[in-house]
Amino acid sequence: MKFQTLNAEQNYKRMTEQPVRSLILQLATPTIISMLITSFYSMTDTIFVSRLGTESSAAVGIVYSIMSIIQSIGITFGQGSANTVSRLLGAKQRTEADQVFSTAFFTSMSMALLFTLAGLAGTTSLVRFLGATPTIETEAVSYASVILVGAPWMAVCYTMNNNLRSEGKAHLGMLGMSSGAILNVILDPIFIFVLGMGIKGAALATVLSQGFSFFILFSHFVKRRSNLHLSLRHVRLKWWIYRDIFTVGAPSLFRTLLHTVSAICLNVFSAPFGDEAIAAMSITTRVMQFLNSALIGFGQGLQPVAGFSWGAKRYDRLIEAYTFCVRTGVLAFTFIGVVCFAGAHYIMLLFLSDPTVIAIGTVAIRYQCILMPLSSFNTLSGMVFQSTGHGSSSSVLALARQGFFFVPVISLLPGLVGLAGVQLAQPIADVLTFVLSLAYILPFLKKLRSLTSVG
Incomplete structure (x- = not known):
């Protein structure tokens, strides 16, 4: 598969002059x-x-928190x-851009390796902390021990993918990430059922597939397909590099991490209602x-445009x-929410x-489908703050949905209304986050309009 390669100057012209709607759709489509x-x-x-049973399914849910931590390392630096x-790049400071990316790449890999070593040293204690019950602990340990080995290249895949997107070359990231995902779909049934490896086979398929994605993404930089x-x-x-990375990466x-915390809370407060819950x-x-990954992909089509526009x-x-x-996100997720609400039983x-x-x-x-339009507004608002360097605003909005609101709600509600409290916690958090997002985004848009009129 061949794609047109633009040099730095051509790419700058495209990012600052091509009509916004067509540019976003062009960038967002491969990212979605x-x-x-x-x-x-x-x-x-x-x-x-x-297919292996309810306990195995619950074990994957426990280890999801570990995968979230691995992703958080790669996504933060990415x-x-x-x-x-x-x-x-929008300000034509290309040497500095290379320095920021290279520093992020190697730091991301190093941090993930440290997490691997720490996790393997106490895997049983880790899965217990994440909410594993005695009936699912053994399978959770089997799954987690393999996933932890692949953490370094799993994390850095997200770092490379995000940087390819930042220069307007989301199609290269799509090629790497999607190739690994397709391989995972092929390997899963082979390892789990044909080779009889069970839940450990699923973990091995994931780690090998992410390794395949790593080599494809890495090749884009080695072969200079990237600028x-x-x-x-x-x-x-240097301080300025890590300051900028963490100022902007902190919301991610x-x-x-709050997704991890919320997943732990979800497991802990679901446990009294059984492994089925x-x-x-x-x-x-x-x-x-x-479903939200499509929204995030769409928002990632917005981010390089917002970043270039702010820099220029x-x-x-x-x-x-x-x-x-x-507008597009709210309309699309209203439709998706209606369809999934009607088909929820069949999805399960x-x-x-x-x-x-x-x-x-x-x-x-x-319950969650009802609030999907509001969730799209919340996500896109946080992403525009992040891409323009407003790290504090984006961090507050990121903390709100899974921290300020979700954790207290899920901690209190199940004790008051039982299992329904677990099911309602996220929708309630989304409503509260929507109110907070409005309070942040409206003044920001007013400021942008005033800057536009001055310019």
Whole structure:
């Protein structure tokens, strides 16, 4: 597959002059595909492992928190460096962009390796902390011990993918991430059923598939398909680089870590209602993650446009890009929410035939589908703050959904209304986050309009 390669100057012209709507759709389409296929990693494991029984399905839900931590490492350095890189490229500071990316790449890999060593030293204690019950602990340890080995290249895949997107070459990231996901779909049934490896086979398939993605993504930089130059010589352990990475990457770190915290809370507060509740809420999380991955992919089409526009002081393009994405996202996810609400029962049947699990999951999916339009507004608002370097605003919004609101709600509500409290916690958090997002985004848009009129 061949794609047109633009040099740095041609890419700058495209990012600052091509009509906003067509540019966003051009950038977002491969990213949406990449995100959907990538999220199939966890979906595929859940679907195939669920055939082994309710306990196996619940075990995958427990280890999902470990995978979230691995992703948080790669996404923090990926998003932090990518949005910084897009602004540097917009300002034509290309040497600095290479330094930021190379530093992020090697730091991401090193941090993931440290997590691997720490996790393997106490895997049993780790899965217990994440909410594993005695009946699912053994399978959770089997799954986690393999996943932890692949953490270094799994994390750095997200770092490379985000930086390819930052320079407007999302199609290269799509090629790498989707190739690994497709391989995972092929390997899962072979390892789990044909070779009889069970849940450990699912983990091995995921790790090998992510390794395949790593080599494809890495080749884009080695073969100079990217305008960014990856090299140890470009690594700079300088304050300004890490400051910019963490200022912009902090929202991604908080968001992903809080997903982990919320997943732990979900497991812990579902446990009193049985392994069936853990399995049902785990499946619900995978389904909503799959649907939201399309929204995140669409938002990632917005981010390089927003970053370039902010760096080039084209505030009119930034306003147009944001309003177009919000309108499109809200309309699309209203439609998706209606379809999934109607088909929630059949979605659950894709995973398990256990009637208790299906009943619990159907209700949970329907509650979350009702609020999908608001969730799209929340996500896109946080992403535009992140891509323009407003790390504090983006961090607050990231903390709100899974931290400020979700954790207290799920901690209190099940004790008041039982299982319904577990099912309602996320929708309630989404409503509260919507109110907070409005309070942040309206003044920001007003500021952009004033800057546009001055310019």
